Amino acid sequence: MTDGALPWYRRISLPVRIGLGFALAAMILAIIGIARGNVPLNPLSIFLALLISGGSWGLVSWAVATAVLDVETDIASGNDDV
Secondary structure, eight states: OOTTOOOHHHHSOHHHHHHHHHHHHHHHHHHHHHHTTOSOSSHHHHHHHHHHHHHHHHHHHHHHHHHHHHHHHHHHHTOOOO
């Protein structure tokens, strides 16, 4: 493998990878909830359960990971602006 040909998952930034991981975990938990009967079995309800759980967990975890990396970058650069 050459230096310019990284796998697709290595080209995605760390916060996006974290967000996708948490979104996947939330969607798996939603599928478990659907299988246990906590969601009505019509396509729109299932779609919304997956979208809301995966979207909210993914967005929040992406935002937290982005903030952490920004703070770590500021600390490493010695930027003490408050």
